[in-house]
Amino acid sequence: MSSLRIFLIGGLTSYRALFTWLTPWILIPSFILGPIFQILFFAYVGRTAGVGSDSFFLIGNAVLYASIPCLFAMSNTIGGERQHGTLPLLLASPAHRIPLFLGRALPVIINGFGVSAVALVVGALLLQVPLPLASLAPLALVVAVATFSCTGLGLVTAALALRVRETAVLANVVFGILMIFAGVNVPLDALPSWMGSVAAWLPLTHGIAAAREVAAGASLVSIRTDLLVEAGLGALYIGIGLAMLAWFEREARRRATLETI
Amino acid sequence: MAVIEVKDLTRTFRSSKGLFRRNAREVEAVRGISFSVERGELFGLLGPNGAGKTTTIKMLITLLLPTTGQASVLGFDVVAHPREVRRRVGYVFGGDRGLYDRLSGLDNLRYFAELYAVPPREQRTRIHELLELVGLTGREKERVEGYSRGMRQRLHIARGLLHRPEVLFLDEPSIGIDPVGARELRATVKALVEHGTTVLLTTHYMFEADDLCDRIAVIAGGQIVSSGTPDDLKQRVSSGPVVEVEVYGVLGGVVDRVQGLPGVRSVVVEERGQAQVLLVHVEPGAEVTQAIMSCLDDARVGRVVTREPTLEDAYIELVGTP
Numbered sequence: 001m002s003s004l005r006i007f008l009i010g011g012l013t014s015y016r017a018l019f020t021w022l023t024p025w026i027l028i029p030s031f032i033l034g035p036i037f038q039i040l041f042f043a044y045v046g047r048t049a050g051v052g053s054d055s056f057f058l059i060g061n062a063v064l065y066a067s068i069p070c071l072f073a074m075s076n077t078i079g080g081e082r083q084h085g086t087l088p089l090l091l092a093s094p095a096h097r098i099p100l101f102l103g104r105a106l107p108v109i110i111n112g113f114g115v116s117a118v119a120l121v122v123g124a125l126l127l128q129v130p131l132p133l134a135s136l137a138p139l140a141l142v143v144a145v146a147t148f149s150c151t152g153l154g155l156v157t158a159a160l161a162l163r164v165r166e167t168a169v170l171a172n173v174v175f176g177i178l179m180i181f182a183g184v185n186v187p188l189d190a191l192p193s194w195m196g197s198v199a200a201w202l203p204l205t206h207g208i209a210a211a212r213e214v215a216a217g218a219s220l221v222s223i224r225t226d227l228l229v230e231a232g233l234g235a236l237y238i239g240i241g242l243a244m245l246a247w248f249e250r251e252a253r254r255r256a257t258l259e260t261i
Numbered sequence: 262m263a264v265i266e267v268k269d270l271t272r273t274f275r276s277s278k279g280l281f282r283r284n285a286r287e288v289e290a291v292r293g294i295s296f297s298v299e300r301g302e303l304f305g306l307l308g309p310n311g312a313g314k315t316t317t318i319k320m321l322i323t324l325l326l327p328t329t330g331q332a333s334v335l336g337f338d339v340v341a342h343p344r345e346v347r348r349r350v351g352y353v354f355g356g357d358r359g360l361y362d363r364l365s366g367l368d369n370l371r372y373f374a375e376l377y378a379v380p381p382r383e384q385r386t387r388i389h390e391l392l393e394l395v396g397l398t399g400r401e402k403e404r405v406e407g408y409s410r411g412m413r414q415r416l417h418i419a420r421g422l423l424h425r426p427e428v429l430f431l432d433e434p435s436i437g438i439d440p441v442g443a444r445e446l447r448a449t450v451k452a453l454v455e456h457g458t459t460v461l462l463t464t465h466y467m468f469e470a471d472d473l474c475d476r477i478a479v480i481a482g483g484q485i486v487s488s489g490t491p492d493d494l495k496q497r498v499s500s501g502p503v504v505e506v507e508v509y510g511v512l513g514g515v516v517d518r519v520q521g522l523p524g525v526r527s528v529v530v531e532e533r534g535q536a537q538v539l540l541v542h543v544e545p546g547a548e549v550t551q552a553i554m555s556c557l558d559d560a561r562v563g564r565v566v567t568r569e570p571t572l573e574d575a576y577i578e579l580v581g582t583p
Contacts, residue, residue, distance in 0.1 A: 002378040013372045017361035085358025089420075092322050093376040094347040100376075253326045256274055 003099040010095070011103025015111075018080030019073045031111075035065035035119035036126070042185050043127055052185075054127040059215055060184035062119035063208045066112035066147040067154075067178055071171040073111060074154025077104040078161035078245075079168075091249060101158070101245055102238070105151045112147035113140075131215055138214045142227060146207025149230045150178075152237030153203050159244035162252055183208055203237065206230040262336065263297035264428055264459045265304070265321065270294050270330035271483075272316050290316040292483035293330065298476075303450070303460045305474035307467075309580050313483040314463040315354075318430050321461070322352045334428055348377075351426030353417050355436030362406040366397055366416050369405060370423060377424035391419035394449060396442075410437040418446065422453075429453065431462045435469060447473055467573040477572075481580040494575045501526075501545035503570060506553060507536045507563030515539075518556040524549045536563055542574075 021027055039061045046052040081087040090100075117140070124131050131139070157174060161167045178184070181195055182204040188196050199205045210226035220227070251257070272291040277283040291313040298304040306314045319325040321332055323343035331338065337345040361369050367388065374384045392398045395415035405413065414437055421429060431450065435443045443466075450473055454460055464470055470477055471491045478488040487494060508515075519539065520528045524547025529540040543549055550567065 002375075005375050005381065010372060010375045013364070013368060013375075017364045017368075017372070020363070022363075084361060085356075086361060088319075088324050089352070089359055089373070090376070092324050092347055092352055093373070094344050094378070095376040253324060256325055 003096050006095050007099035007103035007106070010100060011106045014077060014104050015073065015107035018076050018084070019069075020076070020080070021072070030068060031065075031115045032118055032122075034068070035062060035115065036122055038065070039119060039123040040126065043123075046185075052187075055129045055215060056187075056212065057185060058120065058123045058127055058129050059211045060182075060208050062116050062123055063143060063146050063204060063211055064179060064182065064184045065119050066116040066143065067150045067175055067204065069108050069111040069115060070147060070150035070154040071157055071174055072154075072168065073108045074105065074151060075157045075161055075167035075171045077101070077108075078158045079166075082161065082165075091252070097245060097249070098242060101155065101242065104158075105155060105238070108154065109144070109147050109151050112150065113144050116143045116147065132217060135214050135217065138220045138223075139211055141220070142207055142211045142214055142223070142230075145227055145230050145234070146204050146211070149203035149207060149234030149237065152234040152241060155238055155241030156244060159241050159248055162245065162248035163257065178202060178204055181205070201233065203230065203233050206233070264300045264302075264335055265296075265298035265461060266331075266333045267297065267317070267321070268295050268331045270317065270320060270332050271328045272313070272320060272325060273328045289483055291320070291327075294478075294480065294483070294485050296478050296485060296488065298459060298461060300459055301454060301457050302475045303454045303462060303473055305470045305477040306461065306463045306480055307465075307470055307477055307576055308463075308480035312480045312580075314480055315432055317480070318352070318432050318461065318463065321346075322350055322430055323347055348424075349427045351421035351424065351429045353421035353429070353431050353434050355414065355417075355433035357410055357413055357437070360405045360413055360416060360420075363404060365402050365404055366392075366408065366412075367401040369416060370401075370419060373420050374423050379424055387423060388419075391422055394422075395419045396445065411439055411442045414438050415442065415446075418449065426458065428459045428461070431460060431464075433463055433465065435464065435466060443469070467571065467576055471572040479576060479579045487579050491572050494579070495570055495572060497575065501543045501547060501570070502567050503574065504539075504541040504543060504550055504553060505564075505566045505568065506539040506541065506557070507533070507565070508539060508557060509536050509561040509563065515556055515558070515560070519553055522549055522552050522556070523547070525553075 016022065021030055039058050042057040042061055043054045046057050081090055153174065157167060157170050160170060181199040182202055183199060188199055206226040207230040210223040210230065213223050270291055271289065271293050274288045274290055275285060277285040294317065306317065308314050316325065320327050321334055321339060323339050323346050326340060333339065334346045335349050339346055370388045371384065374388065379387060392401050395418050397412060397415055397419065400412065405416065408416065414434065418434060435446055438446060447469060450460060462473060474491060476488065476490055477494060478485045487497060516528050516530060519525060519541060524544045526542040526544055531538045531540060541549065541553060550565065
């Protein structure tokens, strides 16, 4: 019961407490305008260069933008504690760490999903990309799984915040890597093969591929492999993130790094 | 059995600087301290900044691993059973940080109540009880970012008490609190001890330690230099009484003349408003008041008081600061 409450109530409370972007002045430009600008930019570049389609850029960039809350808000779950000076209190508490940190991921997944959904709908309207009604539910599922997977990577960056001071820089670097490697604006088969190999292990790669197929009318059954791999990668990253959190917490007690700001 | 048992505890910090040529540095923050605290006791840890007080507390609340030595709280080893220790202890530290600024005071308490597994049915009552105790009733729905330093400190105290800890660690809890708030805090701490809570307190305010602590350990340079009851410590001070003479216009040479009197250990002049106060530390057994008065020539003299050494006098002598 206690763990469930920490997962649900604690997760939501810490999201409100630590994610400093939750003001209209940051939230609207970062979560609504940013993705739309990026979608339009690449769609018009694509049109000018005569490569790709509006749908390709719309889906790639809309799903990519889920990673902004997934990476930044997750990093903030530890980095923000450090900034507030609450990290020692959190780690001196007897709360079980798995529900404590997984609970922090839940609002982030919902946030990431919302960002992608708004970007998809507004981008589709602006670029007049038809999204068949029948594809909306499967598309939502794919975006949810991609967001979950990316939040797993966010948990890894959050764990690093127990060791390094500046997590926003790291989140920016990871965002850049995803944009280049995950097939967002350049098809995977156009990338060097080593980049394709790396992409296969990154979150979003399989989700974006699946989302494009679903938007083109494919059924969930036909994209199940991509969907399962994306979910599996999410679980893998969450496992790595939790293991790193446990390791760095022990190291922080040994090396006295908790209160470094 | 002692509630807190510390044996030969040490903690060394290693740090290194430089990107390519790493210069490693080691600081021994705590150097083999031992002490024990009995149930229901209020134990003070006094010492200058950097003496190792906070490091000791952090080892006892499981935030830091000791380098060597052993420590247990309520019978649980702080290294082997950290979770058992965490469930049973509370930790309050001084200063502005350590709260979620964007949340209300109430939400801060609710969140920590969840972390400490305070049963949902009890949470509401317990939180309101504590808000009442620390005088924040009516302000609990405001965001903490708008709280004064004193209000933040009182919220810290409420947070530390949410789960009714058996042992409470107070690390300079009265920093930033106004005199009225500090007095209320002392009353709260006394009430907790009366109800059986064991408290380990660090403070820089000697009157606070004198007023509250059953026993005190003075720590300097990572080592305990003396311990005992406040009265024990005062009696161990080698200096005798202090003669305080209020003078309006101390003339040149007076301090040197008083300093030269037989039985006088040291003389300090303090400015208090328009007057100066000669603080004359006297050898035990020496009677120097008349001799001091004769040194003051025609200066206008106000109040003359002879007092016994305070805990502050003892502390200053023990930690070696003039």
